[in-house]
Amino acid sequence: MNDVESQPGFQQEHPGKPPRPDLNARTRRVLTHLDAVLPDLDALYRDLHQHPELSAQEAHTAAEVARRLEAEGYEVTRGMGGHGVVGLLCNGDGPTVMLRGDMDALPIEEKTGLPYASHVTTPDGEPVMHACGHDVHTVCLAGTAALLARSRDAWRGTVMVVAQPAEETLQGAQAMLEDGLYARFGTPDVVLGQHTAPLPVGAFMHREGVTMMGSAHVRVRLFGKGAHGALPHLSVDPVVMGASVVMRLQTIVSRELSPLEAAGVVTVGIFHAGARANVIPEEAVLELTVRTVDDAVRAQVLAAIERIVKAEAEASDAPRPPRVEVLSSTPVNHNDPALLRRIRDAHAGWFGSSAMVPGVLVTASEDFPRFAQGPEQPVPTAYWFMGITPLKAWNEAPGNTPEEKMSNLPGPHSPTYAPDREGSLRKGCESLTVAALACLHPGGASRDA
Ligand SMILES: [Zn+2]
Ligand SMILES: [Zn+2]
Structure with a gap:
């Protein structure tokens, strides 16, 4: 699991933190299904990457997500705040954990040269590309939803899957809330989200408090x-x-x-x-x-x-x-400190602390923090960054620290942003699954001991 252990600049941010064997045992049980779902996730990823949709036009992406959630037994609602999709899976007493992925692409001409690169243009000739990795987010969301649905004895609570439209225009989260996301489906106890970053695939970055401006x-x-x-x-x-x-x-x-x-x-x-x-x-x-x-x-x-x-x-x-x-x-993307620590510790326990990159403040912005606005009180949110850069490209990039290397690699909104496909989907499903399980209640106690 420690693909990046030997990479320069990765500090042991939490030395001595013992892994949580109960959580890792539950995670292993849930992830036994990963190999079974990966071929479909890979096909979905190629499809979405090749057919990106601009903000507020995510009809095809939303339909693909909704169909998969329904097939896994989720109660699905389409058309929330535009093309938003909500999937609910109630599985006994326990917290409601909302998992959010965004679906939209950008008006950028793809120059990755990948066999599944986008050649899509809008009717008025504007090129479209998944240059922010939202295809990775969407596929990992659908994958995690499938994994949790296939291992309901490993956890208790409610999983609320939210596929959000129009993040790039900073409108989709608010549109879903105004369409009654919390009023209709209940206010979640926690909201979790992840974003791709030009870190090596298998590395994760978390920051307590303000993570994005x-x-x-x-x-x-x-x-x-x-x-x-x-x-x-x-x-x-x-x-x-x-x-x-x-x-x-x-x-x-x-x-x-x-x-x-x-x-x-x-x-x-x-x-x-x-x-x-x-x-x-x-x-x-x-x-x-x-x-x-x-x-x-x-x-x-x-x-x-x-x-x-x-x-x-x-x-x-x-x-x-x-x-x-x-x-x-x-608003500022502010991680609830206790929740963020719980997620980071869970990730460190699963991926190894050497895969944890010290958190830096990101000056880019997100509409994810809108989901922290509960009707009565703020909802704790946690948002982290997942590496997607192929290890070969990472090793060859000049620089001695993660920051130096990242500045020499294509990042989000670049026409050459090209995630390591299998590695990103695997690690992204694992990270979202580990985080969800860290917040849900355990399943049968005897089996998790
Ligand atoms: Zn973006
Ligand atoms: Zn983005």
Whole structure:
């Protein structure tokens, strides 16, 4: 199990932690079915990888998942928050454990050269690729669901399988919740999720507390007064107004956030204005991304953006107030410390502590933390990263630490992101199964002793 034991940079993060023989014994019983389900999972993976679907268009993927869940005896509901699928398997008294996998792909042209590479384009010619590994997540979710259904004597409780649409647009989790995910099926006791990472296949990374930053996508429209480019005194120039806004926004992180308490990013990624060199346009549009490690800081940053934009417009004598819209946002992905420790210990017990990579904060964002919003109180969530890089590619990548090697390997959203197929599916099913069993109650006590 310790494929990465000899790799450089892997520290023994939990030395001396004894494996949990009861959990490993139950895991072994459940995983006896893995070889039987793998051929179907491999076929599903090739199918999904070759036929990726953009956010909110996951009809085929959802149908494949739903069909498999039904065949394993799950009570299945389709069409939750778009193409979301929910599968429930009630198996005696015990906690409800929600397992979440996301299904959508990205508008990226695949350049892996794999025999099962995607050549899909949308009707308007946009290429589509599973460049974030959501096909791995979906297949491991279906695989784990099958393994748990075939070994019901090894655990007690309720398994709630959630195949989520539209993660890349940060809309699917909220859409499923608004469609009554918790109201209709009950609020789970814990929510578990995993994401691929350019670590070696068989390695896992967990981080207590904040594991991924929260984000907001903001659009700003600045209204000016157009004029001939040679008659600037007759204009209110939105280009100059926008330039002042861009410069002043740089002071939010540098002058308004405490360097000791808050990390944040404010990036202006889009600045559109004008079409001719000699025409002062009527308006300018800016689009920003905001990242923070704290939801209160995100609110502070958003308030500062609005204040600065309004003040610059007023300073320019704009004819109309500017418009500031938050197009999408997602909270900080915060791992419940006790739950995360339980999962990490379970993974270390199964995969060996040498397969555990010390957790680092990821600046990317996820809508997974939406599932922590219970109707009455927060739901504990745990989210970890699983390596998918073929060992040969990992060994050949330059660098002496995992971070250095990862920076030299294709990661999520790269057109050459190519998971080790069999290794990723095996390890991904194992990691989700181990985590689920660590939260469910044991089955018959005598058999698990
Ligand atoms: Zn992604
Ligand atoms: Zn992703």
